[in-house]
Amino acid sequence: MKKVYQVEKDNYEDAGKASTDIKRTLKTLGIERKVLKAVAIACYEAEINIVIHSDGGTVTFEIDDDDGLIRLSFDDIGPGIEDLELAQTPGYSTASPKARSLGFGAGMGLVNMKSVASSFDIRSSKEGTHIYMTFQ
Amino acid sequence: MLVKDIKDLLKAREIYIADENIYEKNYEHGFATDLMSDALALLKDETEDVLLISGLSNVQSLRTAEVLDLETVLLVRGKPIDTHMAEMAKDLHINLFQTDLTMFQVCGLLYEKGMR
Numbered sequence: 001m002k003k004v005y006q007v008e009k010d011n012y013e014d015a016g017k018a019s020t021d022i023k024r025t026l027k028t029l030g031i032e033r034k035v036l037k038a039v040a041i042a043c044y045e046a047e048i049n050i051v052i053h054s055d056g057g058t059v060t061f062e063i064d065d066d067d068g069l070i071r072l073s074f075d076d077i078g079p080g081i082e083d084l085e086l087a088q089t090p091g092y093s094t095a096s097p098k099a100r101s102l103g104f105g106a107g108m109g110l111v112n113m114k115s116v117a118s119s120f121d122i123r124s125s126k127e128g129t130h131i132y133m134t135f136q
Numbered sequence: 137m138l139v140k141d142i143k144d145l146l147k148a149r150e151i152y153i154a155d156e157n158i159y160e161k162n163y164e165h166g167f168a169t170d171l172m173s174d175a176l177a178l179l180k181d182e183t184e185d186v187l188l189i190s191g192l193s194n195v196q197s198l199r200t201a202e203v204l205d206l207e208t209v210l211l212v213r214g215k216p217i218d219t220h221m222a223e224m225a226k227d228l229h230i231n232l233f234q235t236d237l238t239m240f241q242v243c244g245l246l247y248e249k250g251m252r
Contacts, residue, residue, distance in 0.1 A: 012194070012196065013195065013220070015196065015199070016195075016196065016199035016202075016203070019199075019203060020199065020202060020203075020228065023202075023203070033205070036205075037180065037203070037204065037205060038180075040202075040203040040204075041176050041180055041203055041204070044176070044199065044200075044203045045173065045176065102192070102194060102196060103170055103171055103172040103190075103192040103194070103196050103197065103200075104171075104172060104173065104196075105171075105173075106171040106172075106173035106174050106177075107173070108173040108174065108176070108177045109173055111177070112173060112176050112177050112180070115177075115180070116180060
């Protein structure tokens with residue numbers, strides 16, 4: 001099964017819709033609660049990052065019919081992360097005052113994703129940021 | 137502490153009730169924050185239900201509760217809430233309350249009654 005969701009820049013109202021839908025889908029497939037929560041947390045954080053920091057992008061969710069491996073890919077169209085190492089430091093954030101006033105920008109997004117995913121990979125250039133995570 | 141007692145103590149109002157039995161639910165723990173990533177970071181390994189207390193009166197406090205499998209959100213400071221919040225609470229099946237008390241007052245009162 002594969003699903004792709006569009007995520008709009010600065011659309012805080014809809015931020016999190018993909019994670020809600022993915023969580024519901026996994027629930028109907030009988031996936032255990034711990035995994036559901038991990039996927040939802042990572043997806044929500046990554047989705048919020050696209051809304052706050054990028055010019056928009058997509059969330060791609062896939063679950064392997066054979067081994068049940070869950071894959072999440074997040075691909076945005078820029079402007080990219082200047083210093084990836086710094087961005088993964090707990091508490092470091094470049095979120096705007098607007099994003100902070102809405103409850104985001106604690107500087108824990110990438111840290112949270114890494115801590116709940118079975119595998120985590122991030123690449124970034126001026127053309128965009130790509131995050132790939134798996135869960136089992 | 138039972139939700140019905142929390143509601144009385146804090147003079148809280150119902151914004152949306154997803155489950156009528158919620159008033160008999162007992163909460164031993166609460167988590168208060170306006171930063172949703174903090175809630176995600178600190179409650180990700182929590183196995184029991186926690187009362188989410190927030191001054192963030194927009195739909196993202198509900199999204200965060202949904203992601204963390206939390207059933208009830210209490211909004212503090214009586215700020216005007218987003219018009220979509222009741223609708224969103226219904227969609228996400230989350231009980232939503234609001235009080236005029238500040239977060240400090242809410243935490244103090246609940247702590248005094250034994251919640252941690």
